[in-house]
Amino acid sequence: MKQIARRDKLKIYGDLLSILNEETSKDKVVLTRVQVRLNVPFDRLKTYITQLSGLGLIDDENSLKLTEKGKQYIKEYENVLDFMKRMGIAYQ
Amino acid sequence: MYEVPRLAIEIASAILYFILVRYMIKPYGLTREERYLGLPLGFGFLGVAETILAIGIILPIHGIGTVSVVMRTFAFVFLAFTYYFSKKPSKNSRFAWIIILSSIIVGLTTWILSLVSAPLMTIGITTSFGIFLRILALVCLSYICIHTLRSHIKSLDPTTIWIPLGFILLAISQYSQLIRAADENYLYGVAFVGGLAARLIGLAVFLYVAYRTFYRATKRGGINEADRP
Numbered sequence: 001m002k003q004i005a006r007r008d009k010l011k012i013y014g015d016l017l018s019i020l021n022e023e024t025s026k027d028k029v030v031l032t033r034v035q036v037r038l039n040v041p042f043d044r045l046k047t048y049i050t051q052l053s054g055l056g057l058i059d060d061e062n063s064l065k066l067t068e069k070g071k072q073y074i075k076e077y078e079n080v081l082d083f084m085k086r087m088g089i090a091y092q
Numbered sequence: 093m094y095e096v097p098r099l100a101i102e103i104a105s106a107i108l109y110f111i112l113v114r115y116m117i118k119p120y121g122l123t124r125e126e127r128y129l130g131l132p133l134g135f136g137f138l139g140v141a142e143t144i145l146a147i148g149i150i151l152p153i154h155g156i157g158t159v160s161v162v163m164r165t166f167a168f169v170f171l172a173f174t175y176y177f178s179k180k181p182s183k184n185s186r187f188a189w190i191i192i193l194s195s196i197i198v199g200l201t202t203w204i205l206s207l208v209s210a211p212l213m214t215i216g217i218t219t220s221f222g223i224f225l226r227i228l229a230l231v232c233l234s235y236i237c238i239h240t241l242r243s244h245i246k247s248l249d250p251t252t253i254w255i256p257l258g259f260i261l262l263a264i265s266q267y268s269q270l271i272r273a274a275d276e277n278y279l280y281g282v283a284f285v286g287g288l289a290a291r292l293i294g295l296a297v298f299l300y301v302a303y304r305t306f307y308r309a310t311k312r313g314g315i316n317e318a319d320r321p
Contacts, residue, residue, distance in 0.1 A: 010123060080122045083115065083305040086252050087131070088240035089178035091123065 011091070012040065013057075014081070016048055017074045020058060021066055029064040095149060101288040102146040108295040109139030115302040127189045130174025137167035137200075158222065159207050165225040165232075166200040168266075172232035175239045226270040233263040254301045261294030 007015070019037050023029045035045045052058045057070035066074065084091050116131040141163040148156035173196070177189045240256040268287025 077122065079306050080118045083302065084119050085247070085249075086301050086305060087119075087255050088243040088252065089119065089128070089131075089175065090243065091119070 012038070012048065013052060014074070014077045016045075016052065017057060017066065017070055018078065020064060021071070021074050024065045031064070034064075097285055098288060099146060099149045101285070101292055102142050102149065105288075105291055105295060106139050106142035106146060108292070108299060109135050109142060112295065112298050112302065113139065115306065126186065126193065127174065127177040127180075129193065130170040130177075134167045134171035134174065137163050137170065141167060155207060159204060161222055161225050162203045162207065163200070165229045166196060166203075168229040168232035168236075169196055172235050175236050222273050223270065226266065226273050230263060230266050230270060233259060233266055237263055251301075251304070254297050258294045258297035258301070261290045261297065265291035265294065 016034070016038055019034055020029065023034060031042075031045065035042050038045060040048070049058065049060055049064070052070070053060050056067055057073055059065050059067050081091060113132050113136045116135050119128040119131060120126075141160045144156055144163065145160040147153070148160065173189070173192055177185050237256055237259045240252075240259055244252040244256055265287045268284055268290070272284060
């Protein structure tokens with residue numbers, strides 16, 4: 001059986017922001033689809049969304065979307081992960 | 093005859109190492125995991141080692157070259173341990189990494205202090221121990237080369253080939269340094285300057301990778317944002 005590596009909070013936050021970034025380009029963000037893609041229970045997804053909203057990275061007033069700060073963060077996050085991959089050090 | 097190009101290459105290398113520290117600190121800045129601290133520390137110590145060596149070329153101070161060699165070797169040890177621990181899950185290896193990191197820092201500080209406060213020690217160090225230090229640096233570099241090549245083979249992404257190439261060039265340069273230390277009749281020649289040039293090209297490769305990752309990506313992002321209605 002394939003073993004799935006445990007993700008820390010930073011990785012989960014990063015993954016959630018990346019998924020939201022991709023989903024917002026579509027018509028509407030469907031939370032169930034986000035939950036399936038992120039592979040976490042729904043109650044925990046709600047907790048993460050509240051935490052990220054508190055940090056000012058996402059806006060969940062009308063519909064779920066990334067704020068400017070969230071977009072900047074995800075850009076930097078993806079750049080650093082790409083740099084680490086190029087350097088040959090995997091972030092697990 | 094080769095002092096001027098050597099000095100120029102040492103100064104350029106030191107500048108490049110310090111510029112690279114700015115990028116190497118980013119993985120630690122994002123994750124706050126100690127196992128990534130070896131990257132900025134390693135490149136920072138390499139920059140300091142080259143600066144000391146450049147000072148040694150301008151002002152012939154006894155034993156300054158040895159301090160540089162010790163510092164450079166410790167820097168490669170830092171980098172090798174960073175690569176070793178990057179494969180391990182962070183929670184399990186955190187304690188071991190902290191112990192190793194502290195031991196390397198204590199060891200380096202002790203060496204530098206003993207070299208500065210007791211210059212007599214440098215006489216013994218410059219011969220066989222100098223060779224040992226260079227071999228150790230070469231072993232560390234070989235480990236890093238193998239590690240980065242293996243991770244490139246795993247992902248088979250054309251963008252990941254540059255870093256192993258950069259480390260291979262650093263290893264060639266280190267090999268040239270080893271031959272110079274081992275052979276007393278070795279004269280400054282094209283091979284030696286070629287080794288230094290290999291290091292400079294290796295550093296340019298690292299800088300190119302950092303530029304491609306951070307600046308090209310930002311530019312690309314900027315264009316996409318501007319294109320959006």
